Amino acid sequence: MNRIDRKFQQLRRKNKKVFIAFVTAGDPTLKTTEKLVFEFEHAGVDIVELGVPFSDPMADGPTIQAASQRALDGGVTVKKILQAVKNIRVKSQIPLVLMTYYNPVFHFGLEKFFRAAGQVGVDGIIVPDLPCEEAVSLMKAARKNRVATIFFLSPTTTKKRMKNIVRDSGGFIYYLSLTGVTGVRKGLPEGLLVHVRQAKRYAKKPICVGFGISTPAQVKSVARVADGVIVGSAIVNEIKKNLGKRNLVKNVSRFVRRLTNNV
Amino acid sequence: MNLPDRKGHFGEFGGKFVPETLMAALSDLEKVFYSLKSNKKFKAEFDFYLKEYAGRPTGLYHAKRLSAHLKRLKVYLKREDLLHTGAHKINNTLGQLLVARRMGKTRVIAETGAGQHGVATATAAALFNVQCDIYMGEEDIARQSLNVFRMRLLGAKVIPVKTGSKTLKDAMNEAMRDWVTNVHDTFYVIGTVAGPHPYPLMVREFQSVIGREARKQFITKENKLPDYLLACIGGGSNAMGLFYNFFNDKNVRMIGVEAAGLGLNTQKHAASLNKGEIGVLHGSKSSILQDSDGQIKIAHSIAAGLDYPGVGPEHAYYKKIGRAQYVCVTDQEAIAGLKLLSQTEGIIPALETAHAIAYLGKLAKRVRKNSSVIVCLSGRGDKDVTSIKDLV
Numbered sequence: 001m002n003r004i005d006r007k008f009q010q011l012r013r014k015n016k017k018v019f020i021a022f023v024t025a026g027d028p029t030l031k032t033t034e035k036l037v038f039e040f041e042h043a044g045v046d047i048v049e050l051g052v053p054f055s056d057p058m059a060d061g062p063t064i065q066a067a068s069q070r071a072l073d074g075g076v077t078v079k080k081i082l083q084a085v086k087n088i089r090v091k092s093q094i095p096l097v098l099m100t101y102y103n104p105v106f107h108f109g110l111e112k113f114f115r116a117a118g119q120v121g122v123d124g125i126i127v128p129d130l131p132c133e134e135a136v137s138l139m140k141a142a143r144k145n146r147v148a149t150i151f152f153l154s155p156t157t158t159k160k161r162m163k164n165i166v167r168d169s170g171g172f173i174y175y176l177s178l179t180g181v182t183g184v185r186k187g188l189p190e191g192l193l194v195h196v197r198q199a200k201r202y203a204k205k206p207i208c209v210g211f212g213i214s215t216p217a218q219v220k221s222v223a224r225v226a227d228g229v230i231v232g233s234a235i236v237n238e239i240k241k242n243l244g245k246r247n248l249v250k251n252v253s254r255f256v257r258r259l260t261n262n263v
Numbered sequence: 264m265n266l267p268d269r270k271g272h273f274g275e276f277g278g279k280f281v282p283e284t285l286m287a288a289l290s291d292l293e294k295v296f297y298s299l300k301s302n303k304k305f306k307a308e309f310d311f312y313l314k315e316y317a318g319r320p321t322g323l324y325h326a327k328r329l330s331a332h333l334k335r336l337k338v339y340l341k342r343e344d345l346l347h348t349g350a351h352k353i354n355n356t357l358g359q360l361l362v363a364r365r366m367g368k369t370r371v372i373a374e375t376g377a378g379q380h381g382v383a384t385a386t387a388a389a390l391f392n393v394q395c396d397i398y399m400g401e402e403d404i405a406r407q408s409l410n411v412f413r414m415r416l417l418g419a420k421v422i423p424v425k426t427g428s429k430t431l432k433d434a435m436n437e438a439m440r441d442w443v444t445n446v447h448d449t450f451y452v453i454g455t456v457a458g459p460h461p462y463p464l465m466v467r468e469f470q471s472v473i474g475r476e477a478r479k480q481f482i483t484k485e486n487k488l489p490d491y492l493l494a495c496i497g498g499g500s501n502a503m504g505l506f507y508n509f510f511n512d513k514n515v516r517m518i519g520v521e522a523a524g525l526g527l528n529t530q531k532h533a534a535s536l537n538k539g540e541i542g543v544l545h546g547s548k549s550s551i552l553q554d555s556d557g558q559i560k561i562a563h564s565i566a567a568g569l570d571y572p573g574v575g576p577e578h579a580y581y582k583k584i585g586r587a588q589y590v591c592v593t594d595q596e597a598i599a600g601l602k603l604l605s606q607t608e609g610i611i612p613a614l615e616t617a618h619a620i621a622y623l624g625k626l627a628k629r630v631r632k633n634s635s636v637i638v639c640l641s642g643r644g645d646k647d648v649t650s651i652k653d654l655v
Contacts, residue, residue: 055558058439107557152283180444
């Protein structure tokens with residue numbers, strides 16, 4: 001059982017929900033990212049998603065696009081991110097999931113990438129431009145190295161595909177709250193909670209909801225039905241606001257604490 | 264050959280690499296497209312618009328003075344530049360708008376580089392009374408201002424893209440983001456034989472009229488098949504349109520001309536097939552310009568329509584199996600090609616097309632005497648006249 005599964009089991013026993021925080025690795029530096037992960041753990045984050053930046057992030061809105069660009073401008077590479085994970089693992093066993101696009105992983109070499117990822121202590125992988133139909137080789141390499149493959153369910157997913165997505169997903173299933181790209185939205189989409197309940201009944205694997213969730217109130221209402229809540233752009237926005245400030249890590253963690261208090 | 268397979272693969276290339284939200288839309292599109300492909304009524308309707316509205320068939324013109332200049336090559340020009348809106352792009356947009364209409368979509372979006380696909384989409388959208396938004400990089404907006412004005416005149420909204428290199432690649436990212444957001448009522452009109460399945464297949468289907476006509480016309484005039492086919496390649500739709508119906512004619516050699524920009528040994532080119540590596544961009548696996556970390560490189564070409572770091576997956580496949588050869592021409596050579604055709608035949612080609620013309624000189628040096636070639640004259644150069652007037 002890997003760290004993600006263990007985390008869900010632990011929290012289920014306590015009747016608690018999982019809070020997942022996303023940051024782009026290397027925004028603004030990898031040292032900062034490492035510190036953020038430690039502080040997030042203290043602030044009640046259960047799983048951290050590390051974004052591996054890609055030059056053409058077609059599933060991301062302006063906030064994460066800009067963060068990816070900042071990280072790339074700072075010279076972040078896949079190798080350096082894996083090294084950062086290794087550094088984090090010295091002090092923390094918090095479940096870590098990499099979120100990236102397919103090309104950086106494919107170009108690195110699937111076998112080579114997952115061997116390294118497994119070794120440094122990556123627990124899961126999310127690739128928004130890789131539907132399970134095209135993921136056969138990736139899944140094979142990931143499983144061999146005990147990295148969970150996390151796939152998406154979207155409001156547009158058909159029943160037929162849902163079956164395969166649930167079958168192929170490990171760790172948890174990423175439920176998209178809306179059709180669209182990442183980014184902060186004013187309200188939760190209509191019907192979301194009903195859809196999540198339906199998916200949960202069907203999936204029998206943990207369902208975590210992400211995209212467009214940013215406020216404590218939104219976290220609270222999603223946590224009522226889902227197994228976990230994912231917040232990304234809102235946290236990245238906080239990082240952006242604190243760029244250049246000495247207490248960036250502290251300020252962002254304080255913001256995250258307000259969110260985790262609501263799961 | 265019956266490619267792509269049902270999953271959209273051309274050998275190891277192609278496929279469907281898109282966010283989950285788009286998977287249902289692609290499978291709807293697939294279903295509708297496969298059924299329309301063999302639907303007589305749809306074919307008749309498409310043919311009607313190609314003929315009565317766009318101006319097909321286009322001529323296959325024997326360029327005598329250009330041939331005399333080249334000495335060893337008999338050159339025929341497939342005159343796609345004479346189509347309504349001035350390029351081959353209209354073949355595809357009429358087809359896709361007819362599909363969109365069948366699917367009940369009320370809005371279309373498109374990406375554009377040189378603006379030719381944007382204009383062709385805006386034109387078809389006006390014709391079929393559908394709302395139309397076009398994504399275009401800021402840099403391209405600056406160098407193709409005439410086409411921006413045309414799109415606006417046709418009632419389309421041109422949305423400037425300010426991210427990344429501010430060219431075609433970034434316009435495609437933005438169009439994808441729009442599509443994933445508005446997929447319930449929006450149809451994405453992709454302009455080339457790239458993107459996720461079924462787009463490479465669908466665009467090939469609509470553009471293959473070029474080669475179908477050219478093959479017949481050439482046989483009528485020469486009573487044989489041509490020795491060479493020549494076309495410029497950005498994403499590769501005019502080239503695939505010309506090549507496809509000659510695939511089984513083993514003695515017909517196909518040559519695609521990529522943009523070498525400032526030179527292949529510089530970082531400023533758009534030679535995705537010659538200098539790229541296998542990778543995934545904008546929905547399919549193909550040959551892509553990327554760095555050692557799998558980040559997409561910024562392409563460069565004087566021709567906005569070739570300024571793209573990827574290429575259609577079927578071209579990557581043709582290269583892999585050796586069915587077509589892919590060569591390069593620099594910005595400088597392309598300008599010389601533009602002048603050559605203008606002054607020998609009185610035809611000002613688009614800068615994109617000028618790459619194919621420019622390669623004729625190189626080809627003439629290595630062919631047997633009396634060889635023949637069909638060049639896809641994919642577009643006319645009116646759009647480029649202002650941007651190159653200081654360079655010529």
